[in-house]
Amino acid sequence: MTSVRETDLAEAIVRLRAAGCVFAEDEAAVIGEAAADAETLWEMVRRRADGEPLEQVVGYADFCGVRVRLRPGVFVPRVRSELLVTLATAEAAGRTGGEEVPCVVVDLCCGSGALGMAVRHRVPGIDLHAADSDPAAVACARDNLGGNAYQGDLFEALPEQLRGRIDVLLANVPYVATRHIPFLPAEARLHEPHTALDGGEDGLDVFRAAVAEAGAWLSPGGLLLSEITTDQIAPATEAVRAAGLRPAVHSDDDLEATVVTATRAHREP
CATH class of the missing domain: 3.40.50.150 (Vaccinia Virus protein VP39)
Structure with a gap:
């Protein structure tokens, strides 16, 4: 991971924490893994900061040993x-x-x-x-x-x-x-x-x-x-x-x- 990427993730943590995300560090790591580039990263951070479920933001949920694809607006498995x-x-x-x-x-x-x-x-x-x-x-x-x-x-x-x-x-x-x-x-x-x-x-x-x-x-x-x-x-x-x-x-x-x-x-x- 480049230093720029690390810097981006550090800033993402700050933004998510400011938005009230209790597990900002963990969520930033998940978003960072899912984002293909910096532009996508910031769009995902914005969506999460606006309250959209993390699973819908990154497009998947890990549930019972399987990775489930998710679309926006679809019920997130509990x-x-x-x-x-x-x-x-x-x-x-x-x-x-x-x-x-x-x-x-x-x-x-x-x-x-x-x-x-x-x-x-x-x-x-x-x-x-x-x-x-x-x-x-x-x-x-x-x-x-x-x-x-x-x-x-x-x-x-x-x-x-x-x-x-x-x-x-x-x-x-x-x-x-x-x-x-x-x-x-x-x-x-x-x-x-x-x-x-x-x-x-x-x-x-x-x-x-x-x-x-x-x-x-x-x-x-x-x-x-x-x-x-x-x-x-x-x-x-x-x-x-x-x-x-x-x-x-x-x-x-x-x-x-x-x-x-x-x-x-x-x-x-």
């Missing part, structure tokens, strides 16, 4: 969602029957496709599909997954041939209560799509809609996984039971994450 990946990976690995009978995994409300991408990285043999209502997110998911990313509202986006065949359904739907949106960090409120955050009055409107239809799309014994808050455990599990599925709740204190799962019975009652 560290706490590692619990979803861990649970989905365990289920997919247990259901993979080789190339002739691959485990079918769907990343619903996929955003960048980070969850599905991370599961496929850990279980390479899966048949992966993704869907989102936001065209920018679908384009980003195609960047990451290489295909099988569809645009539409929940299950309406999916090919009909997946009905009754989904073994693992990652449904990381929006679950923030509408009244809580104003209290989210500005990075999320101003730079991520509202539809990826707002879950309605109690945060579970989209979850209930997804769970209500999930039984028709899951394979026998198929599993739906969705992130929720601890305050949503009781109504979320109630919605799962109302849909004729079996609920379970998983938590990780280190990640501050809670996941509710919904399992379709192997046989209809």
